[in-house]
Amino acid sequence: MIDFIPNVLFVILLVTAVTIFTKNILKIKNNIYLGKSIHRNDDKPERWKNMARIALGQSKMVKRPVAGLLHVVVYVGFLVINIELLEIIVDGVFGTHRIFAPHLGGLYNALIAVFEVFAFLVLVSVIIFWIRRNVIRLNRFWKNEMKGWPKLDADLILYFEIVLMSLFLTMNGADLYIQTNFPTAEHYLQAGSFPVSQYLTPVFKGMALDSVILIERAAWWMHIVGIFIFLNYLYYSKHLHILLAFPNTFFANLKAKGGFANNPTVTAEVKLMMDPESDPYAAPDVSADEPDKFGASDVMDLNRVQLLNAYTCTECGRCTSECPANQTGKLLSPRKIMMDTRDRLTEVGDNISKNKGVFVPDGKQLLNDYITAEELWACTSCNACVETCPIDIDPLSIIMTMRQYLVMEESAAPTDLNNMMGNIENNGAPWPFNQQDRLNWVQDL
Amino acid sequence: MIKVPTLAELTAQGKTPEILFWVGCAGSFDERAKKITKAFVKLLHNTGVSYAVLGAEESCTGDPAKRAGNEFLFQMQAVTNIEVLNGYGVKRIVTACPHCFNTLKNEYPDLGGTYEVIHHTQLLKELLDGGKLTIETGSYKGKKITFHDPCYLGRANNVYEAPRDLIQKLDAELVEMKNCKAKGLCCGAGGAQMFKEPEKGNKDVNIERTEQALEVKPDIIAAGCPFCNTMLTDGIKNKEKEGEIPVMDIAELIANAKDL
Numbered sequence: 001m002i003d004f005i006p007n008v009l010f011v012i013l014l015v016t017a018v019t020i021f022t023k024n025i026l027k028i029k030n031n032i033y034l035g036k037s038i039h040r041n042d043d044k045p046e047r048w049k050n051m052a053r054i055a056l057g058q059s060k061m062v063k064r065p066v067a068g069l070l071h072v073v074v075y076v077g078f079l080v081i082n083i084e085l086l087e088i089i090v091d092g093v094f095g096t097h098r099i100f101a102p103h104l105g106g107l108y109n110a111l112i113a114v115f116e117v118f119a120f121l122v123l124v125s126v127i128i129f130w131i132r133r134n135v136i137r138l139n140r141f142w143k144n145e146m147k148g149w150p151k152l153d154a155d156l157i158l159y160f161e162i163v164l165m166s167l168f169l170t171m172n173g174a175d176l177y178i179q180t181n182f183p184t185a186e187h188y189l190q191a192g193s194f195p196v197s198q199y200l201t202p203v204f205k206g207m208a209l210d211s212v213i214l215i216e217r218a219a220w221w222m223h224i225v226g227i228f229i230f231l232n233y234l235y236y237s238k239h240l241h242i243l244l245a246f247p248n249t250f251f252a253n254l255k256a257k258g259g260f261a262n263n264p265t266v267t268a269e270v271k272l273m274m275d276p277e278s279d280p281y282a283a284p285d286v287s288a289d290e291p292d293k294f295g296a297s298d299v300m301d302l303n304r305v306q307l308l309n310a311y312t313c314t315e316c317g318r319c320t321s322e323c324p325a326n327q328t329g330k331l332l333s334p335r336k337i338m339m340d341t342r343d344r345l346t347e348v349g350d351n352i353s354k355n356k357g358v359f360v361p362d363g364k365q366l367l368n369d370y371i372t373a374e375e376l377w378a379c380t381s382c383n384a385c386v387e388t389c390p391i392d393i394d395p396l397s398i399i400m401t402m403r404q405y406l407v408m409e410e411s412a413a414p415t416d417l418n419n420m421m422g423n424i425e426n427n428g429a430p431w432p433f434n435q436q437d438r439l440n441w442v443q444d445l
Numbered sequence: 446m447i448k449v450p451t452l453a454e455l456t457a458q459g460k461t462p463e464i465l466f467w468v469g470c471a472g473s474f475d476e477r478a479k480k481i482t483k484a485f486v487k488l489l490h491n492t493g494v495s496y497a498v499l500g501a502e503e504s505c506t507g508d509p510a511k512r513a514g515n516e517f518l519f520q521m522q523a524v525t526n527i528e529v530l531n532g533y534g535v536k537r538i539v540t541a542c543p544h545c546f547n548t549l550k551n552e553y554p555d556l557g558g559t560y561e562v563i564h565h566t567q568l569l570k571e572l573l574d575g576g577k578l579t580i581e582t583g584s585y586k587g588k589k590i591t592f593h594d595p596c597y598l599g600r601a602n603n604v605y606e607a608p609r610d611l612i613q614k615l616d617a618e619l620v621e622m623k624n625c626k627a628k629g630l631c632c633g634a635g636g637a638q639m640f641k642e643p644e645k646g647n648k649d650v651n652i653e654r655t656e657q658a659l660e661v662k663p664d665i666i667a668a669g670c671p672f673c674n675t676m677l678t679d680g681i682k683n684k685e686k687e688g689e690i691p692v693m694d695i696a697e698l699i700a701n702a703k704d705l
Contacts, residue, residue, distance in 0.1 A: 257602075262556065324633065374644055378643075
């Protein structure tokens with residue numbers, strides 16, 4: 001009976017980890033669904049291709065070759081080592097050890113060797129990432145919005161990965177030592193090829209079998225429990241991008257970046273105004289719902305893709321480093337736009353869960369409490385942030401939607417812009433010239 | 446004296462031009478941009494393209510209103526313009542302003558206005574490839590020219606090569622700034638910034654961009670947008686180089702080379 005304790009413990013941990021994770025993912029999904037629906041299901045083949053190229057293929061990531069290459073190593077390492085996770089889980093549930101080995105033969109040895117090489121490369125890459133952040137202190141990692149939790153989060157992810165990879169290699173090294181020096185040890189079969197962890201075996205020299213087994217088991221358990229913790233850490237972290245990058249690239253805007261979305265609420269109003277049949281003095285239809293707000297002052301006014309974008313952002317800061325406003329010292333940082341949107345969305349989501357499914361106004365909103373008008377007005381709409389985002393996040397669309405609220409709901413445009421718009425309204429040009437004079441330039445041809 | 450035909454005149458004569466030249470507000474009213482308009486019209490005449498302008502029937506596309514957040518004003522402008530364009534049965538439009546280009550091309554279809562829209566550098570490239578436009582190489586031979594990518598032509602619409610091909614045909618040496626093409630730095634005018642004071646910061650965007658241009662020591666800075674032209678011209682003035690390094694539109698470079 002006592003033999004089954006580890007199996008039962010493992011199953012409990014596994015089920016708990018997966019349950020909490022699923023619950024949190026559903027929370028994210030519900031929060032995203034607080035946004036307005038948007039039609040992004042057209043042209044599915046092109047969407048799959050976009051996802052394959054950008055998320056799976058990392059094509060935009062490598063545009064910055066150093067960070068790109070290191071990221072590809074960590075990413076491929078993550079995918080490859082997850083194959084081994086399958087065996088670890090089966091072993092954990094059934095109390096077996098390296099259950100796939102007898103079935104795979106030589107292939108098993110090759111696989112373990114590949115996992116080891118990747119574990120080592122991931123370890124090296126992650127250490128370089130840490131150095132870039134903390135020793136070289138690349139500018140984009142030290143901007144204002146990165147203070148506090150975002151900085152700690154970024155470092156924690158790196159520490160997690162360093163610990164997990166080290167545990168993985170320790171577990172293999174101890175296993176190899178047992179296989180070589182105690183070939184008759186119960187439970188441990190002769191399997192695997194260990195190109196990296198073989199160099200760890202001298203550490204175990206002189207140790208009794210029990211001690212090495214203890215180290216192997218401890219590393220094995222800490223590794224898998226570490227993975228369960230990391231899985232559930234995702235919800236609180238920018239590291240969510242490892243999952244959300246896929247739907248995010250799938251639902252990305254595939255059209256020319258210069259074409260900003262048409263606002264259908266406004267189109268309805270314009271149509272009504274232009275309709276010669278409509279009665280301008282008609283009493284408002286009292287049965288009608290409250291008309292849609294123009295633009296966005298809070299996260300519920302944004303669309304679901306904009307909210308998905310916010311959860312997907314991994315705060316790499318490429319957008320901010322390419323932003324002409326940010327480069328010239330303005331307050332705007334596209335990364336902060338995404339982080340603010342996400343933080344406010346989480347706050348609204350928590351408010352709703354606390355209040356049994358209804359949002360209780362908290363006297364706050366995305367505009368002003370998170371994103372200020374000064375940030376919004378600094379944008380040149382140049383699309384540099386959108387172009388550079390490795391996973392197709394679109395900070396510009398949020399900026400533009402919020403400007404719509406400022407101008408159409410609050411009439412809070414800068415005076416110069418009000419003059420410009422007045423000119424367009426009256427003369428059909430942003431400057432005070434008469435429309436009848438538009439052809440005057442031909443006079444001295 | 447060149448006679449610029451309006452679409453109203455041609456339609457009255459029962460003629461349909463192949464392409465509508467959308468002049469834009471800057472091209473119609475801004476002193477600097479009017480020179481670009483004239484240079485382009487000279488090239489249209491020189492190549493015998495059948496074209497017309499709208500004249501007083503043209504109105505702002507609504508681009509700066511939309512970027513400023515006034516979707517309402519934008520759509521009013523768009524719907525009015527679309528009524529005019531569709532009334533004449535316009536199929537193809539060329540413009541020297543990337544903002545008009547982008548709006549007409551990408552934002553009018555949702556409101557019922559679908560046209561083939563091209564930037565003037567694309568039309569010039571097409572005329573060159575079709576043998577209708579010849580580019581005289583003498584005056585710019587060996588000159589170092591750097592091209593500033595307008596955001597609404599480049600990143601917004603992925604047009605990077607047409608203007609560069611034309612510069613190279615001038616037999617000039619095309620030198621690229623450290624930020625070019627998809628990584629091109631904005632001039633600072635987009636998103637309705639042209640019509641307002643910049644937010645506070647430590648530098649103006651056009652100065653930053655001008656410095657990038659000056660780094661490659663060009664003889665000429667080439668642009669493809671009337672607003673970029675203004676911003677870079679201001680930048681050059683700020684650096685006290687206005688006598689030395691002209692900021693020129695590609696249409697002007699070609700027209701000058703042809704002595705038009």
